[in-house]
Amino acid sequence: MNRHDPEGTKNRGRQGVLRWGRWGADDVLGTLNFLDEAKRREGAALVRRGVSFSLSQRFDMNGPQKGWRRRTNPVHTMLDTGTDAALGNQSFPHGIGGADDVIAMPLQCSTQWDGLGHIFDHGKAWNGRDAATTVTSEGDLVTGIEHMAPYVAGRGVLLDVGRVIGDERKKLPDGFAITEEHLTETAQAHGVAVGHGDLVVVRTGRLARARREGWGEYAGGDSPGLSFTTAGWLHASEIAAIATDTWGFEVRPNELDAAFQPLHQVAIPNIGLLIGEMWDPDTLADDCAADGVYEFWLTAAPLPITGAVGSPVNPVAVK
Amino acid sequence: MNRHDPEGTKNRGRQGVLRWGRWGADDVLGTLNFLDEAKRREGAALVRRGVSFSLSQRFDMNGPQKGWRRRTNPVHTMLDTGTDAALGNQSFPHGIGGADDVIAMPLQCSTQWDGLGHIFDHGKAWNGRDAATTVTSEGDLVTGIEHMAPYVAGRGVLLDVGRVIGDERKKLPDGFAITEEHLTETAQAHGVAVGHGDLVVVRTGRLARARREGWGEYAGGDSPGLSFTTAGWLHASEIAAIATDTWGFEVRPNELDAAFQPLHQVAIPNIGLLIGEMWDPDTLADDCAADGVYEFWLTAAPLPITGAVGSPVNPVAVK
């Protein structure tokens, strides 16, 4: 990696990981193809105690968004309320009352998946498609997240890098670039294997810090995250997806001069990698530390919003 | 059931099923309490082949909503597109481009859970709380759907009543009231048991008909659905949740004179029942008919929208 040669570094990073055509010209699933039925059987066998965990942040106005790229926090409003029902303001008969609600939100505002149409590399989307005709104002006409709806359920692995590598508060500092070595060291400390078809959750401790200190620059600012150098591992490991507890998955500031999210640029359109962001693994992580088991059954089903390039998600882990 | 005495019938229906206080004064989960760790272990053991199914309709403008109660179909718009990325309209460096999106939608517009704050009975919400102070313009201050986020994963059972009782197209006619006897007969035909802690999915064939004939009055019009007389069974069976492929779960027109959704009125605030609507069980149903197995692992995790009285959901079944 040559920090001062961002274009060259990205070009080299792209080579060796480019996976266009791997699953045919019509593929709309990318690395999710690795999550096969055998992997699901393996994952389901991990349900031993029957305890379940949500890995989602809450969706409300107290979230981290501050307006960048017109991203707001979710605005949830009521169409009808219990207050109105109790006061007789509704026209329903025989004592029935109802409440209804509405939401307006960016699909990337909180815990979410990035769809395959979320990032482009030099005008190319996943599988070599032209970005210009794949993701228009109508949405992602080819690789919309609705195609992933049935499939995101399998073996989950937590890599609590914050706990293994981090400080006494189990967190990594901003700007800390997590390398393949850090991931391997963490997996070894956990006694867990990571590989083909897995749904990997990386905990940095960044969200826990925001919980203590306030959002600050959580959305878009400095952060620990994956190093650009992990591109090779993200490809070679054949994982099905990876998610972090940070806004942007990769380390911030970015490692290449004047670059913006270079690992996204390699990982999504070239590797076809499914990336999750702003997940909340903290409750699960405490449980894993307590029982020493870092693998589990994970369902993280995106809403099948037609043509969406991302989706809010409530990932549920069961051990 | 006396059709011409709706108030009396509902009062009698309420008696014997009222479950306030069953899980303490602070309960926010209702029947989801029945879904315990043992049930999750039982459910996970049902993953034999590793094949997964989405039970969600797509979220887009082609949905069934026509504006009743200000319910629209989801409006999904793009904040950035591949077209703009390809044309150089974005200011990102080194060839990276991005697409982002936004959604505005009623939480009850498509495949969804009704939260415990969705329906009231004579001013009372679940557990006997005052509707007036529980669900205000700020949302459901007590039983918001966010509380259910970690828990909706367990043993699922499909009761394909449309296939067992219905016509040659595997559907029930509009106005068909599904009774406890119909449910029992269907379960026996499937060779499956239904009970404590289960997540029950009832297929009527109504959605399949809408798929063939157009939405018509799917959202709010006549429909097959559960009979008001199933209230006793819904209570006594101790199921954790129940969902249908119809807009409104219960039969339409309603069975009581001048009533509106009387089974909701009994089931949600009095029984504490978690109800799903507009689910799409059709692909799963075909698979169940093929292999004769009507039980499976089901995760149907609502988005933890703070204070919401419902949530869109992508239920994922794994067999």
Added chain:
Amino acid sequence: MNRHDPEGTKNRGRQGVLRWGRWGADDVLGTLNFLDEAKRREGAALVRRGVSFSLSQRFDMNGPQKGWRRRTNPVHTMLDTGTDAALGNQSFPHGIGGADDVIAMPLQCSTQWDGLGHIFDHGKAWNGRDAATTVTSEGDLVTGIEHMAPYVAGRGVLLDVGRVIGDERKKLPDGFAITEEHLTETAQAHGVAVGHGDLVVVRTGRLARARREGWGEYAGGDSPGLSFTTAGWLHASEIAAIATDTWGFEVRPNELDAAFQPLHQVAIPNIGLLIGEMWDPDTLADDCAADGVYEFWLTAAPLPITGAVGSPVNPVAVK
């Protein structure tokens, strides 16, 4: 006009009306440039009685939109209500209570102006700009409707074609193409002149019919409207703007084979014409018929939504 040669007809229509550069390369106002200070003084002198009229439809869920091009009716929801205030659900001190609200709506959903960035002709926007870089996902970067905010106030003229040319219900039938001759005949019947810098309101009676018969296909269906052949008059008359009581300004079905809104295609990007749609001139029209005065002061100020290609508007006429 050769109905069977839409391309040729449009090309000929474009010639002679093309006004690119007329107000310099940087122009963002189009025909609104004709509305000068002299015209405003002339308009203000028309306030004789002091009576005022709104020419806007109401904005609510009872509007005509049915989802075409993801256009919905406005969804208006409350953030706080009087009901909550009265019940003490708000945290404000000393007896003050408040209500707040939110709206989500397409800018073209009801009474509106089409901005200069609303329509393109073979990739060109008003003044010959490239559509591709003028109106991106960020909005209209050059000719956004905010630029018109201070200027849309001047002399208004009502041409009640429905009353002069139409049937006994003062309306034109669907498919009726209003020609220059019809406009001239109407103006003469009213005893009013129309020309340079005027804000012209054309009443067809289409909205009045929708009010009687229901919306039906008001939004997008057949309708009376301006003939493609009026392009020359729209140019030569040097009017500042024109609005109708129909969804689409021009006659529907369109007059050219397989065409879609060909007059828009000529008028907005080539003439730079400001076009209003779905206005409600009916109350004003009755008053004009009663006193015989068809000219008035008109303010129709778009909301300065940055980068918008249209704006809802409440036009106010004062006589």
Added chain:
Amino acid sequence: MNRHDPEGTKNRGRQGVLRWGRWGADDVLGTLNFLDEAKRREGAALVRRGVSFSLSQRFDMNGPQKGWRRRTNPVHTMLDTGTDAALGNQSFPHGIGGADDVIAMPLQCSTQWDGLGHIFDHGKAWNGRDAATTVTSEGDLVTGIEHMAPYVAGRGVLLDVGRVIGDERKKLPDGFAITEEHLTETAQAHGVAVGHGDLVVVRTGRLARARREGWGEYAGGDSPGLSFTTAGWLHASEIAAIATDTWGFEVRPNELDAAFQPLHQVAIPNIGLLIGEMWDPDTLADDCAADGVYEFWLTAAPLPITGAVGSPVNPVAVK
């Protein structure tokens, strides 16, 4: 005014200004009733030069809102773009292309009118109506802002208190309470009369400061504004409406202990006063300073959003 007796002070403030029933039990216009036809004739006569000004801020994500009370800045997104049109991503024939857009915004997010249903006093709305049944989740069922749609056009008067009383930057400091004496002194300095039926615009300089220094706490923080003691003048002067260049119209911090917007509490439900906020009078103010004329024709037409308790507005002044 006894700062330490907020309840008593407000009760006394309410006495002598209470106007319930003044225009009958059915009134939905409040002080807008003072704006009569004679006043409109007087106002129109003020158009001497024909020059027009917008008094609106722009509506976009760069606005002052920070999420308080779920108030966001407007989110404007595109349904179709010129980029898509130019690239052939649209299905329209013969070279026509189109752009369409959508907005989601709180009605109080930027330049706006407060409707009569916006504020309550001890459970009472304007004219003594019960807040609980007047403004429900359905909106303002009685005094929705749509009723004002035709009427807000008349004589405008600018009182540039910032220029007359303020510092060398023509602004008042935060916490500066503008009294009746300040208003009178300003009017005298301008050589303009203010009274019955007028639309009064008060400039404090607060917005100009935000323009220089950034929004900071513009929305909800400290600010100059009208003193609680002006309630008597607001009533006795019989003005039709009043607007300021601040977020909240009245001085902040409020003058009474532990109070929240006490002048709103007196002015809207008791006086029936139409109040505008976040107006931008700065360009107009410079013109008035230049020509010494502080009166003009003003149209400030709210969008007729059915049941709304406020409306965005683009006020247009013509001199």
